Amino acid sequence: MAKSNIPSVLAFERKISPSDGLLYGTMWENKDVSVPLRLLEKSVRGTISNRLTSAVAKDPLKLNNDIKNSNPQTVDCCSLPQDCDTVKLEFTVKFLGNVGVPSACNNSEFKNNLQLAVSKYKERYEFNVLSKRYAYNLASGRYLWRNRVGADAIHVEVRTIGNTLENEKQFIFDGKNYPLSNFEYSDPKLDELAKLINQTLLGKTSLTLKVTAYAKIENGQEVYPSEELVMDKARVKKSKILYSVNGVAALHSQKIGNAIRTIDTWYTLFSDKLEGVVPIALEPYGAVTTLGKAFRHPKNKEDFYTLFDKFALGEQLDETQLHFVIGVLIRGGVFGQGEKE
Template sequence: MATKKNDFPSVLAFERKLNPSDGFLYGTKWNDKEVSVPLKLVEKSVRGTISNRLKSAVANDPLKLNSEVQKPNLQTVDYCALPQDCDTLKMIFTLKVIGSVGEPSSCNVAEFQSKLKSAVSTYAQKYGFKELGKRYAYNIASGRFLWRNRVGAEAIEVHVRILGANKTWIFDGKNYSIRNFDKSDENILTLGELIAETLAGSDSKTLEITTYAKVENGQEVFPSEELVLDKGKSTTKSKILYAVDSIAAIHSQKIGNALRTIDTWYPEYSDPINSAGPIASEPYGAVTNMGKAFRNPKDKVDFYTLFDQFANETSLNNENDMHYVMSVLIRGGVFGKGDKE
């Protein structure tokens, strides 16, 4: 007997199954990777020019425009760059992969939990998390987590090793496009199988990922930028970068977002005009820098619509929808319907 919609739990949460650490940034040399210089943030005060869009009354009046552009645009910002004797950015983080996917950390309807466990077990037996594992491995190999630091890099090398085991992989990150997951090779497959087997099991494994991006001597690099909501009260800086123990770093959340950027199953992916390429697995397919949700509930392609069918023993006919639902469960989150609808 299928679970009624009203029997869905009001309390339902899943723990994240891919847990990256912060990524720490160092300067090194492409031909001598033993060099490792922790990157520090530098504070700069600069006098910029007025470049924002002006009101028509100002823009169309030469006198007002000249008066406006003469105003000093004073800024204090954080800045980070490689030393002059280092041509390569080195980034290190760890990634813990945890099994028992689909088992809620909290659920207040036992019948629902039992049926969900059965649905996840069916998926694991049929697909074995292989497609998801391959895509996570691909994002590691491509260095997608470098974000802006990947742009313009002459060469990228990604080293992956299992902590506590004598197993390593080395990838040429430039060989892997970040627009699709078409390329496959033995290293991608074996790393993907390790991730898939861990997700399907009940144990965990931790990977250490060290990435080298050749960007040339003294070039600017890009740690995460801090979000300061009361910027006017607590600081005069217009840009605040992230550091841990005085070492420039990238947020673990930002690395996690890159690793789970595997959703090519949303409807507009194949549209050359409206596609955003692979997007992070999110309940509504949200891409904040575009201000768009690619999985609108109105189109019945959002996580909650598909998850209700999946967990309610209503078969999802589309294999891709099942991959998507499982990828959001791996992401984790609070998915209960609440006390009020």
């Protein structure tokens, strides 16, 4: 099959579907009692701290005149109550099967060849590597994001709910045992959770998990919900708007999903073992918006489309390239030839 036969319409449903995450305040020694965290609005008087123009930088009088002008800002904020020392995050996440089966495809020959390639991957690797890394991220509390940084302790509870398992299972993890820089640590609890995810991706069962994570950050400390993207800044008076659900501070489901699929250690810079290089989320171009960088540039032929086209057309990929391609299919998206052109 020629590359020209890659369909113009090709889409895959995501196989990892998290909910929004709600934030609560509690005490580390008494986690059974918690209170919803609310957003507060405050107005502050900031100082001029942006880079100066050359004219202002060279003229002390102009700088002093600028400094005299305050920089008032109205922002959303969120903090633990003074009688709470721990932030609690709750969300659910559903894993689905039928990996590699397009939800839309206008080329039956391509679809058949793709499913054959996916079947070969499943026979050789199942989803063991990917499942272990998804489980690792659930256990580590990576989805706490900035709320995890500097935490004295991290406690994670993962419980199966509403699925076809005969008996409910619960897993308890010490998030500090799972470094975010790699996926080398393992234990029997992690292996068991990974097996449940693996069986689901293989289509043998269904799986929905309730995840509750606790980070001890001390009394009254600031908490970091998701920040809203303001499209029309001219009409919005606040310089920072935080996310809430029915009045409860929250993390976007997209932010939680991004953390769960932050498993890509197969890009070139990571394999070069450069200092400070960390796992990134599975993205077609390895995009990390906070760094303004694409770690899988097409010119290096390690982006998803280059590898996926080879994979679907029956060409050989190495093991790490295969894990990356299948991981992006699990992520889901629209990958038709027309979208590239």
